[in-house]
Amino acid sequence: MKAFTTLNGLVCPLDRANVDTDAIIPKQFLKSIKRSGFGPNLFDEWRYLDHGEPGMDNSKRPINPDFVLNFPRFQGAEVLLARENFGCGSSREHAPWALEDQGFRAVIAPSFADIFFNNCYKNGLLPIVLPAEVVDQLFRETEATEGYQLSIDLAAQTVTTPSGQSFGFDITAHRKHCLLNGLDEIGLTLAHADEIKAFEEKRRATQPWLFA
């Protein structure tokens, strides 16, 4: 997994609540058996004017000029600013894969759906929860300022605006450690293989029907 330490990134504002994972990456792209290459189909139904299917040359498709991701001023954005309950719906990890493949490294919102939130951490994508009024302020500043960037420091757990205003955010020690160091979580867990085996044997003895 890609490590996340600090980021100074252009912000793209997506001003809608309850953005679901079907919107982030529509189902037809879930037929892929790979975990890369989803970026061009991120927000496919909002981003293009035609119907997208796997295998199309996305560079030749008509883009929707009214969709924020297509605005020239937000090209190269690495921070997505979003509204409440971002990532609700299906568990598809293709959603964070698509965001990451598009170049996003962090998503800031007042709240996230649980499964999406969890999936982000597995892919070096940092989801940051900030209070709704702070997110409101960031939306206003992003709209008002061409080239608006935010600085994110994971070690310090802060998001800092261009004017130097700083906001703290929460993250569990485990997730922070994994993300800062880009650790393979399976490798970490397998370091406890003996404990897992011991637990399993106890379970096999007390609830043998689970192992039939």
Next chain:
Amino acid sequence: MTAQTLYDKLWSSHVVREEEDGTALLYIDRHLVHEVTSPQAFEGLKLANRALWRKDSIVSTADHNTPTDHWDEGIKDPISRQQVETLDANIKAFGALAYFPFKDHGQGIVHVMGPEQGATLPGMTVVCGDSHTSTHGAFGALAHGIGTSEVEHVMATQCLVAKKSKNMLVRVDGKLADGITAKDVALAIIGEIGTAGGTGYAIEFGGEVIRGLSMEGRMTLCNMAIEAGARSGMVAVDDKTIDYVKGRPFAPKAEQWDAAVAYWNTLHSDDGAAFDKVVELDGAAITPQVTWGTSPEMVVSVSDRVPDPEAQADPVKREGMKRALAYMGLEANTPIEQIPVDIVFIGSCTNSRIEDLREAAAVVRGRQKAASVKQVLVVPGSGLVKAEAEREGLDKIFVAAGFEWREPGCSMCLAMNADRLLPGERCASTSNRNFEGRQGQGGRTHLVSPAMAAAAAIAGHFVDVRHF
């Protein structure tokens, strides 16, 4: 010992180890695997040269991509076919307790197949790379959806890295009116707490109404816990749970049955157990529910009108409502019963079990599909559900009414196969999500119960099934 909730019991009995920040390794008993969210996980195992930790925890089927007609012609879409064949190859290479491939008699939607095979048991932790895994909580199991990285993690370690959620009790007391189903209860709850109301919580559904639901109804309810934002929903074990499990292929055998039942009977919240949040609904007040927008919380009673965004004070919500109405092609204040439907879909992991098909058939018997309705799909949840429905003659009732009786699969719930809405088509659907594009790009979804969907197919528009 302090009083524990059902969730507390399920959680604590599966913790292998816990770190200071509360991050735990949670042991997983059952891993359900389907073709869409597993290929990258198997690929990850191969690349790292890792084996499955416990292959007899895995039960698998192909459901999302499989066609629901012309099975003799196979899967025509080459990309869908490749995904299903990749699952075939991975199961062959890695192994599993059971696999129900495309066209197998036991094949079906993973959340229908698991319980009917007895692969879902009370007290288990159940995971699957699918958000509707919450369904299995109906059995007093801790069940939730996971992402593909977690699928790989469970395959390699039999554990999930997890943090305990908070406890929420949703209690529905009173008595449901005739014609009101678990689907209406689920939608009424989501209408009450919102699609993010359960975020961060594990929801236990309790109360007189829940005790009165069949296992099929409880599965419908727990299925939609995720639409309320909760990764897992659950119902305490009772005699109905145990009767349902008894005799199923993977249920405990004779010599272990009594010990299992003795344990299962402890799977309920203790008297006085503390919940972080309690939500109460009056079951008698629940009416047939119809969604009008593009989020399951955008729901009203069939006797209501489409809400007016101008009456909404919150600007973000107001904009969301306006956008939803534009997408849905609806005017504010339109009576729900005046909304015509083009397509009706009866199926999905929410409502494709035998009881759902019986409820729909009871409405349809002796009636005809409205001429204005282009297509009615009835898609049983599994090969076993299909066989049972045919044994009861339900298929004949549907076909006589002009409905299409299909092969099992996820079908038009998410339209990964050929079953999908065309832009602008309006669908009365028994599925779980009315998101933009969910049933096909530009398609318009109204979530309803099987009885309400069947009634809409006959009437050509939404109609109150209580007076139909």
